[in-house]
Amino acid sequence: METTTEKSALAGLRVLDLSRVLAGPWAGQLLADLGADVVKVERLGVGDDTRTWGPPWLQDDSGEPTDESAYYLSANRNKRSVTVDLGRPEGQHLVRQLASKADIVLENFKVGGLAQYGLDYASLKAANPHLIYCSITGFGQTGPYAPRAGYDFLIQGMGGLMSVTGRADGTEGEGPVKVGVALTDVMTGLYATVAVLAALAHRDRTGQGQHIDLALLDVQIATLANQAANYLVGGVVPQRMGNAHPNIVPYQDFPTADGHMIIAVGNDGQFANLCAVLGQVQWSTDLRFATNPQRVKHRDELIALIREMTVSRPTDEWVAVMEKAGVPCGPINRLDKVFADPHVDARGMRIEMPHPLAGKVPLVANPIRMSETPVQYRQSPPALGAHTDEVLDAWLGLSGDDVAMLHRQGIV
Structure with a gap:
């Protein structure tokens, strides 16, 4: 049958x-x-x-x-x-x-x-x-x-x-x-x-x-998606960037007191929320960082500043406070943690x-x-x-x- x-x-x-x-x-x-x-x-x-x-x-x-x-x-x-x-x-x-x-x-x-x-x-x-x-x-x-x-x-x-x-x-x-x-x-x-x-x-x-x-x-x-479009439109060959994003900043991993976490800021409002959580409200109005194109331009400066802040607390604490503030973030889980996650379950x-x-x-x-x-x-x-x-x-x-x-x- x-x-x-x-x-x-x-x-x-x-x-x-x-x-x-x-x-x-x-x-x-x-x-x-x-x-x-x-x-x-x-x-x-x-x-x-x-x-x-x-x-x-x-x-x-x-x-x-x-x-x-x-x-x-x-x-x-x-x-x-x-x-x-x-x-x-x-x-x-x-x-x-x-x-x-x-x-x-x-x-x-x-x-x-x-x-x-x-x-x-x-x-x-x-x-x-x-x-x-x-x-x-x-x-x-x-x-x-x-x-x-x-x-x-x-x-x-x-x-x-x-x-x-x-x-x-x-x-x-x-x-x-x-x-x-x-x-x-x-x-x-x-x-x-x-x-x-x-x-x-x-x-x-x-x-x-x-x-x-x-x-x-x-x-x-x-499925190279935006990377292929970046090359075809911009004429510049994309390079390896580790966990960073070619078009969005900050959108990568950051060190914490006990490991690493991911911050995935997708718009200027989320960046302002991140600045508030980090106790650096002035960054959201700084002309170098206020808009995503400016953050991409001044990527190295901003990433260094954020890293100085994120190492001060463990991953779980950062994730809890950032989620509450509306900042997309999360841990970098091994597969045992993935299948033990209550949401995945x-x-x-x-x-x-x-x-x-x-x-x-x-x-x-x-x-x-x-x-x-x-x-x-x-x-x-x-x-x-x-x-x-x-x-x-x-x-x-x-x-x-x-x-x-x-x-x-x-x-x-």
Whole structure:
């Protein structure tokens, strides 16, 4: 039986997820959270690359490690796993059959990599003209870099993100730094989801499917946001500034008596409130600091003055008094503090789901809150091939004998 309910926003949609690692699976998980029936096709006996990307590993009831990595668990909730040998014609035929029953296909093979199996868009469209087919690659389907493999770290460098991330030249610890999560992959997964939903809206109006070409490099450049605009409009190449902001001051970390905190002043009124909290009301009328453009111009002077004040009290005290005064601020939390935060707890951002190997598995909740069609947590990230038999029955109507034959032949 299929694992969607009528209360889910995408109930009734079928997604064939041929992707692996993070960008494609992230999109697949989001669609699954929203109610689509997502079938993850994995290599027979091997599975998604991230299944081996550990430690840490999920532990069973006795505390022994299972073969499920935390990385894999982060991106594959609410899916069903089917294993197929794509190297054999029978396996290719089976996946083509599944694709003929799908609304959406997600894939992140190298450009042209699925054509040899008859699983490229042109081949599948012939049998399923309503199909929405989303290809995710490092560099896209066209252009001189199209044949190259693309990885998040590589793209963060090539796409400019690392050029604006890290300590400034001439300071301690200087140099480019990647973001601490595979952010380009995650953002590409989000763009893929948006594109798929837009294509579904188009199909609802016209009946037409389409091919979506998403490149990690394109996404990375697009999400440089104000930094890219700063360069295109101002003609000056942005530089690494540590935790400072190129367009807003003060908007960075500051030392306290027991660590560091973030002050994120977004307008002149908030700056006046900050000055009052620091006991330096005169700064808010000082011509060097009264407006944000002037504060940006005199950044070094102002930041030095604020730092002299913030070291006098511990972080928690500053946060309490600044919040009361309407100054955006906060601590720099480690993940243990994040998940212990009372607000994070109240928002339910940590969930647990039943798991066949471990009894239960802790996961991060989906942040989407919908009043009429809420996210549903139906199934933990699947064990390799756990749903092969039921999917072949539900999607293709294969009998138990037919599926048993495929197992004996080593096709599934």
